[in-house]
Amino acid sequence: MNIDHEVMADGVLKITLVGKMDLAGAQQIDLRFNALSGGHLKVIVDLSGVIFLASMGLRTLIMGAKTVNKKGGKLVLLNPTPDVEQVLVASGVDDLMPVCHDFAVAHEKLSQ
Numbered sequence: 001m002n003i004d005h006e007v008m009a010d011g012v013l014k015i016t017l018v019g020k021m022d023l024a025g026a027q028q029i030d031l032r033f034n035a036l037s038g039g040h041l042k043v044i045v046d047l048s049g050v051i052f053l054a055s056m057g058l059r060t061l062i063m064g065a066k067t068v069n070k071k072g073g074k075l076v077l078l079n080p081t082p083d084v085e086q087v088l089v090a091s092g093v094d095d096l097m098p099v100c101h102d103f104a105v106a107h108e109k110l111s112q
Helices: 023-038 055-070 082-091 103-109
Strands: 002-007 013-021 042-053 074-078
Touching (some): 013 055, 055 082
Antiparallel strands (some): 002 013
16 A cells, blocks of 8 residues: 655645555555644545555544544545445445545535
């Protein structure tokens, strides 16, 4: 599992995840993901490179979103593959973290 990030000019943090978010993948990125997301109020997580999402991966995303939300911020998920989106919707986490397929829409949701 790989994690990369960039802070955009408007202060939005974009985190890009690539690989399998299974037990091993989630353990590889968990600490860094939480540190990155916890330090910002507006976070977009690009899931286009995530090919598998298991419960431990969901946990990583949920913990990051809860940390951001507690500080009055928002975390939005961007471009999940159909299989990953199905897991997000079936688990109900799309209520906590909006799922978008367009960067402009994701960016707009951060201000809502």
